[in-house]
Amino acid sequence: MRKTLLALFAFILLANANCQEEANIKNEKKAIIAVIEGETNSFYNRDFKRFAACYVQDDTFIRLGNSGSGYNYIVGWDGFTDIFGDWFENNSDPIKNNEVKKNYKIKVYEDCAWVVFDQGNKSKGKFIRNNIGVNFLEKVNGEWKIVYLSRVESSTN
Numbered sequence: 001m002r003k004t005l006l007a008l009f010a011f012i013l014l015a016n017a018n019c020q021e022e023a024n025i026k027n028e029k030k031a032i033i034a035v036i037e038g039e040t041n042s043f044y045n046r047d048f049k050r051f052a053a054c055y056v057q058d059d060t061f062i063r064l065g066n067s068g069s070g071y072n073y074i075v076g077w078d079g080f081t082d083i084f085g086d087w088f089e090n091n092s093d094p095i096k097n098n099e100v101k102k103n104y105k106i107k108v109y110e111d112c113a114w115v116v117f118d119q120g121n122k123s124k125g126k127f128i129r130n131n132i133g134v135n136f137l138e139k140v141n142g143e144w145k146i147v148y149l150s151r152v153e154s155s156t157n
Contacts, residue, residue: 044097048088056147064150111139
């Protein structure tokens with residue numbers, strides 16, 4: 001009887017720990033999506049302070065993208081702010097955000113996460129995928145921050 005009760009108690013503890021871990025991962029995924037979408041919203045609102053707060057601000061930061069005939073590659077926070085700081089200054093008027101991100105695939109680890117998603121716009125109620133987004137995030141002082149961002153132009157919708 002005692003062995004049965006101990007086994008039952010162990011099972012309940014393991015089941016509870018597993019449920020709690022699933023809930024924690026679900027909450028982490030929500031927080032990660034909030035950072036990614038917050039970065040996009042602050043871009044369209046032309047809020048550089050909020051935009052910058054979404055990123056790891058050191059030499060490990062990387063941004064990679066392609067468009068049409070070429071690509072851009074920025075390494076380090078200083079290189080990023082040299083380009084985007086000036087861009088925000090010269091384009092200060094907020095514009096409407098028609099960008100949509102969906103089909104998130106997120107793998108959460110203890111202090112980092114890997115995220116892949118479709119990025120596009122809605123046109124006449126239909127989603128048109130323009131890019132595949134890839135982000136790698138790290139937890140900095142308990143908050144998710146983007147340390148790697150890439151956008152690859154999609155050849156198909």
